[in-house]
Amino acid sequence: MLVRAVSLGETLVLMERFDFETMLKSVEKYRIIYMPVSPPLIVAFVKSELTKKYDLSSLQLLGCGGAPLGKEVAEKFREKFPNVEIIQGYGLTETGGGAARTIGPDEMKRHGSVGRLSELMEAKIVDPETGEALPPGHRGELWLRGPTIMKGYVGNEKATAETLDSEGWLKTGDLCYFDSEGLLFIVDRLKELIKYKAYQVPPAELEHLLHSNPDIADAAVIPYPDEEAGQIPMAFVVRKPGSKITEAQVMDFIAKQVAPYKKIRRVAFINSIPKSPSGKILRRELVNHAHSGNFSKL
Structure with missing residues (x-):
């Protein structure tokens, strides 16, 4: 990202430490385009009232990566x-660098897809068990x-x-699939899949x-150990102000929208979801807190 910006003679605005409101102030001050x-940052754009305080009219484009972006979040952002x-x-x-990207309005509208492969890149989808x-x-x-x-x-x-x-061949560790048009869809990290009985x-x-x-306001899902099922989906939830x-x-x-094996079977309410500076959920931290039962620090 940095090399690209420099090569095109663009102006870069760098933050020493990420803070959502400081970022919004920077967009207004420097007219960032x-x-x-x-994806968690897209969620923040959608749900935060802070976006109403600042002039964000200069923004033209967001390059999203690091995790799958949900259809509902993308639609609410566009609204x-x-x-x-x-x-x-x-x-x-x-x-x-980038291995795939969306190009043009048609590909951008394909919810969940990260586009087609970059130039000179080869790919295949492999069964993790058989290598086929x-x-x-x-x-x-x-x-x-x-x-x-x-x-x-x-x-x-x-x-x-x-x-x-x-x-x-580089084994990415990501669970993915291609559709019939060559568009790539990222499902999740293989290591982060919850093993509920015989299901993933x-x-x-x-x-x-x-x-x-x-x-x-925010949420994260982790595996929680279960004697009968092996693991069950557990949700950490941040309530919106005033929500009960x-x-x-x-x-x-969740149960009304998913197959029975995907149901969330345990919930903890916390003040915030721990994330890295780039906005990725720190699941290991949540797993440790779930096992200790200590949610007060989150």
Whole structure:
């Protein structure tokens, strides 16, 4: 992002430490037209009343990545900011930049898709259990190969061997699928899938549904150990100011929209969801708090 901006002679505005309101002030002050964001930040744009305090009319484009963006959130954002386009993309540090991106208004309207592969990039969807390549429409681990893929992790041959195969394919660790038109869809991180009995539950799917509830300001879903099922989906929920939504109401809200195995079966109410500076949910922190039963610090 930085190299691109410098190469095009653009002006960069950098924040030492991320703060949502400070970011809004910067948009107004510097007339910012483009920002790279993560889905939780899109949620904040949709739900925060702070956006009404500042002149954000200069914004034209948000480049969204880091996690799947839910359809409901994207639609609500467009209702609130009809003149701002969201471009979704996908990439890893190990890919040396973007591996896929949406181009043009038609692709931007395809909810959930991060677009088509970047130039010179190859991809295949692989069954995590068998290693078999899967056809369009089937979910599996995304493997990538191309000229920008890393050579390996410095000083860590074991990690390199686990991530790159002998033919140069990078195992991304992401559960994805391609549709019949070659558009890529990111479902979730394989390591973050909740194993409920014989089923796999993507936390991101449940989080998108929770964000669509008008009484919920923010939410995150993690696996919680269960003797019978192995793991159950547990939701951490931040109520909107004035909201009195209950645990039963949260579970019922989700149960009406998903298959039985995807139901949320445990809820904790907290003040805020712990996130990294880039806006990614710190699930390990939530898991640790869930196991300790200590939610007061969150």
